[in-house]
Amino acid sequence: MSPLKPFYITTSIAYVNGVPHVGFAMESIEADVLARWARKQGRETFFLTGTDEHGSKVAKTAKERGILPQELCDENSAEFQKLGNALTLSNDDFIRTTDKERHWTSAQKIWEKLAENGDLEKRAYTAQYCSGCETFLTEKDLVDGLCPFHKVAPETVSEENYFFKLSKYSQEIAELLRTDALKIVPDFRKNEILKMAEEGFTDVSFSRPTEKVSWGIPVPGDLSQTMYVWCDALTNYISALGYGKEVEPLHATALPFQKFWNSGEVVHVIGKDILRFHAGIWIGMLLSAGIKTPDKIFVHGFLTSEGEKMSKSLGNVVDPFLEVEKYGTDALRYFLLREVPVGRDADFSRQRFEEIYQAHLANGIGNLSSRVHKLCERNSVEPLHATALRDDFTQIIAKTEKTVTEKMDAFLIHEAIQELFLVVDFCDKRMDEEKPWLANEDGTVKMELMKSLLITLRWFAMELEPFLTNTAQKMKNMFGDNGEPLGEGQMLFPRLEKLA
């Protein structure tokens, strides 16, 4: 719990059978802010993201396109890494589940641990299978007993799978949740998953016959079976840290796994759809394998698009690349961080996005930066000489720092950023009332106020860094970070009508 513990934060890994989605952008940005915040607090931090690349869907898509599954994975994984750059993510690593060297060894190691512990058992499994979809269907999928896509009755198929005995860990998991040893944020998600745990989880299928699904990690010691997503994908969180890697005993303590997993604070950032897997299956696996369980799971909601569910068929999926291209990285970051209440569902509305951009970014911090910069330039106020801060500014800075810290510690990102931006209002108000563009009655300029404004904006840039990294850097250039002279003035956020 010590705030100086190393900090390990992960996003869920994106499935590569498609291109990046604005929801993935939101999750990555939230994780990025928490990672940058931790670093700013002086904590040694490791931020991981990556891609989930196995399974029949990928194999099928590759086949349709006439390329190898690995080629498809390479192509799409690259898109996600490209998005990471576009969003200025500060991830320390990027793990891919097709990475045999790094990932497979860890995943197989965990599998062996579960097996040694007697928690994996081969069972016959019977279900309805549609050969058109190449997947199992449940009663609810069927329309009049037929596959809704192929209009044929599914066949009853029986196959052997390894099952993980998750049910036996239900109560232990419930206890972790109850005591917050595994803390779920926000609270209401905890209640939800705790209920499920108390009612008991069912055992889960952990493998598929290789003849049906071969694009995956082979089950150790049984080539007739391929790992199903759980042991394959969830294990990325520790494979990236080198779990199970053969090293000289002397070097074992140097493994990131040792530092960040065993001795650090571990936080997973995920969407509400996969909470069950993370708080259930993943924790069960770790308990079985005798590995420390994570400290926190931070669950975000979903975005709708103009009030409707985002779906390919409706054609309303928001492409994060296009948003970044049009409005800029920090505008998208700001909207997702400020307008989406942490943990809840929200709507991605074009009009709302533009209103927020105009009001907070262009008219707010952008305009304030311009007016302060011009004043300083005109009156030769140099950063080097701006050392003394007026009391009222000192007070608001102290108060803001305190509140922002409290909010961030509680993962209330949207409230933290809201609090921070109140400083913009404060500065605008001070200028309006004291009119620093007019001289004092004795003809002298209002130097004290101008210096305070300059210092405050320089401070603001520092506070802003975890949230809007690019803008923070631009502000530092404008207002002379580290005693540099006043830089060039620039428009941080041009008004919308000036955007192409």
Place this chain on the structure above:
RNA sequence: CGCGGGGUAGAGAAGUGGCAUCUCGCAGGGCUCAUAACCCUGAGGCCGUGGGUUCGAAUCCCACCCCCGCAACCA
């Protein structure tokens, strides 16, 4: 009676017993350093509905209505 979340101004949120708050939008006024930006004022709420507890309820209790998730790898 499957499980869970939610219903507070046009929109999004805060508020868990004591004058209903913030952001955006809207209307009027002021200023002119600034990106026609900024500042002030105002309009706009039976706090989902009906009962109850209390000196006092958005807040606690009971009943009901309506939205939304989950139960199945959609971020």
